[in-house]
Amino acid sequence: MICIDGAFGEGGGQILRTSLALSLVTGNPFRIEHIRANRKKPGLRRQHLTAVDAAAHIGCAEVRGNTLDSQTLEFTPNAVNAGNYHFAVGTAGSCTLVLQTVLPALLTAEGRSHLVLEGGTHNPHAPTFEVLDLAFVPLLRRMGAGITAVLERPGFYPAGSGKCAVTIEPTGNLSRFDLLERGKxxxxxxxxxxxxxxxxxxxxxxxxxxxxxxxxxxxxxxxxxxxxxxxxxxxxxxxxxxxxxxxxxxxxxxxxxxxxxxxxxxxxxxxxxxxDVPIGKHLADQILLPLALAGEGSFRTLAPTQHTVTNIAMIKKFLDLDIAVNQCDAKCWEIRIGNENRS
The missing domain is CATH 3.30.360.20 (RNA 3'-terminal phosphate cyclase, insert domain)
Structure with a gap:
């Protein structure tokens, strides 16, 4: 079982979500302690519980510690099942963060999946629906993924009550991309x-x-x-x-x-x-996981955020993969994924 310190790096919910996503894809169980240790209210909040429950549901997983305010969780996945799912985050918890938790596994499932998510679609500190639909999903399509997303009703913090629907076609193996220039x-x-x-x-x-x-x-x-x-x-x-x-x-x-x-x-x-980079600092940490699942690829971005650094560390916990981060100039960094540089 992979052991994870939830206080590492940014010490927030991203560690948990990335671990859940990678656990579903690889089949490797994990135990995480000190969940969200660096937050004012540590432990699992409602939207994190929804992400855990969603991952457990599609992965037929055995879970221990999935209760409100829990700071320790054990997650043991089984087979991932495609299907029709409905996840209600509650109040204004982020729909997109829950989606990103289960999306990688459903991309490699054996059939089509249709997800309906209710909660916040436009939240501070989370990708909005437009980021998902206009920036993130097109990059996944470039990698061979078949995804469509529809905003049925916007939901703002703190009331929430938003709704979006996402259809995911089985993809098999994702293809790499190299995005080093933005263009005009x-x-x-x-x-x-x-x-x-x-x-x-x-x-x-x-x-x-x-x-x-x-x-x-x-x-x-x-x-x-x-x-x-x-x-x-x-x-x-x-x-x-x-x-x-x-x-x-x-x-x-x-x-x-x-x-x-x-x-x-x-x-x-x-x-x-x-x-003069193609990938912004927030999109960088989101696209890392799909590229890691492809096994290789590269892109240029701004200085890596704590979320990006944390995601790289979590990916290396689950995958035997090199991820190199090199500064090109004062404002540009290149992130290269793959084992092509190994001797």
Missing amino acids: IKRQEATAVVSKLPSHIAERELAVIQRELGWDRRHLHVQEVQNPRGPGNVLTCILESAHMTEVFTGFGERGVSAETVARRTVAEIREYLEA
Whole structure:
């Protein structure tokens, strides 16, 4: 049984989710201690329990310690079963994080799977549905995966109540990709969404995008959620280049001006553009696992985050695989996966 220290690296839920995903794919059981030790409220929260339960369900796994606030968990998987699944995260727990836990295993299952996930679709500290649909899934398709995702209802923190549906076709072996250049920017588009909030919030965010980045006003959109379940505001900025699409997100917060939300997003976009890399810092940690399952590949990105460093360490726990991280210049890093450099 593989032993994992949940306090390693970023010390949050990513260690658990990556371990669950790799355990399902490899069939290797694991025990994790000190779950989310570096968080204000350590242990399993509701969305982590949903991820554990989802993984256990599709992998017919034996689980010990899957209770609220538990800091120790044992997970022993069996055969992964394709099928139709419904997972309710509760309140605004992230649907996309639960999906990323079970997606790798379902890609290699023997049949088609259809997932319905309910909870938060637009959460701080988690990929939004647009990141999933416009940035992450297209890279998986490039690797040979058959995935479609549909947003049926947005859900914002803290009310949640969002809903998305994902269909996964069996893929077999994933193919590598090498993404070292971004290419010319082809499209710049921003959408500011408000739910149960005044539309002027969205308009002010887009005004900052236009002023600071010089984006065409025709490609800046205000969207008011119809039949909203709770208040929320999200700013989604899309950069489509010759070789891929990146998505940058800002979230409205109580006590934080619309202008500040937009300026934070502008700063992240500028950092990405100045580095002249294809993969942003958040997408980097998400695409690592699919590339590891392919067995090889490479990409360039910004300075690795704690999530990226943590994911690399967890992948090496389960797979006999080299992952090299090399700095190319002051703002660019290259991550290369595979054992091709072994003597």
